[in-house]
Amino acid sequence: MHRVVSTLNKPVLRFAPSPNGYLHLGHALSALICQEWAQALDGRFLLRIEDTDLSRSRPHYTEAIYDDLAWLGLSWEEPVRIQSEHLKDFETALTQLYADGLAYPAPASRKEIARAVEQLDGETIDWPRDPDGSPHYPFGDRDRRERLDVMPEDCPIRLDMHAALEKLAVMRLPEKRMTSLTSAPETTMTDPSVWGDVLLRGRDRPATYHLAVVVDDALQGITHVVRGLDLEQATSIHRLLQELLGLPAPIYHHHRLITGKDGRKLSKSEGAKSLRSLRRAGLSAEAVRARLLDTRQS
Numbered sequence: 001m002h003r004v005v006s007t008l009n010k011p012v013l014r015f016a017p018s019p020n021g022y023l024h025l026g027h028a029l030s031a032l033i034c035q036e037w038a039q040a041l042d043g044r045f046l047l048r049i050e051d052t053d054l055s056r057s058r059p060h061y062t063e064a065i066y067d068d069l070a071w072l073g074l075s076w077e078e079p080v081r082i083q084s085e086h087l088k089d090f091e092t093a094l095t096q097l098y099a100d101g102l103a104y105p106a107p108a109s110r111k112e113i114a115r116a117v118e119q120l121d122g123e124t125i126d127w128p129r130d131p132d133g134s135p136h137y138p139f140g141d142r143d144r145r146e147r148l149d150v151m152p153e154d155c156p157i158r159l160d161m162h163a164a165l166e167k168l169a170v171m172r173l174p175e176k177r178m179t180s181l182t183s184a185p186e187t188t189m190t191d192p193s194v195w196g197d198v199l200l201r202g203r204d205r206p207a208t209y210h211l212a213v214v215v216d217d218a219l220q221g222i223t224h225v226v227r228g229l230d231l232e233q234a235t236s237i238h239r240l241l242q243e244l245l246g247l248p249a250p251i252y253h254h255h256r257l258i259t260g261k262d263g264r265k266l267s268k269s270e271g272a273k274s275l276r277s278l279r280r281a282g283l284s285a286e287a288v289r290a291r292l293l294d295t296r297q298s
């Protein structure tokens, strides 16, 4: 009799690069660890192309991602989810936040924001910045009395952090983490307010990374998010958006960033070398894999 292997209830993991450049060793490490976790957990391994930043994403980088990952020896389930083909899903989530009074139109350009913040920096001790270094939105557009009932099209939209925390009546949110494959999940509390009124939709971004990642992790049933420590701080805003949108929260593992043989951070030039330039220089995929898996400590 034909045996059907059920994928129901299996852990689901994903590697989710952005096609705005060639993959480098840091991406390779992330992809390898993610696949290693998927195998160890007897889970599924998905690939997602995060290309909602229309000004920076290029189809030829997407093709290069498939090619480089296959060269590295990775395989993933088809079809690959390409975010730009599902913009409606992000708009639906954004409309929900807007209708709930948790998002507002914020038309100021990056230049206008920078100029206003420059002034504020002189007046205040330090205008707050989010963990990525972007200044908190310095204008008063969040005033609810001014808000249109229907979300305007073609205007950047920001999350109203104050309204969001007020709605949930919390200051911090629980985040489930696993520090290693063998450790039990533990819960820590994270503080999303450090992100301020994050951008959810930009002029050339129908959905920003933070919005798109939580929507797609939920739609794809991701149970374990395995990604680099450089994204650890982003998890607090992802947890907040999940709560506001009523989406399930995955377990998070943030792996170490690449280090050299001596345990120190790889130099910029070494770390930033694209996989294809290493391949062209004659390095084998086995050597890259051995090098990366050998030098990481988690």
Ligand code: GLU
Binding pocket: 015, 016, 017, 018, 050, 213, 226, 227, 231
């Ligand atoms: N697309 C993101 C990046 O390339 C990673 C997304 C994630 O793993 O959450 O940095």
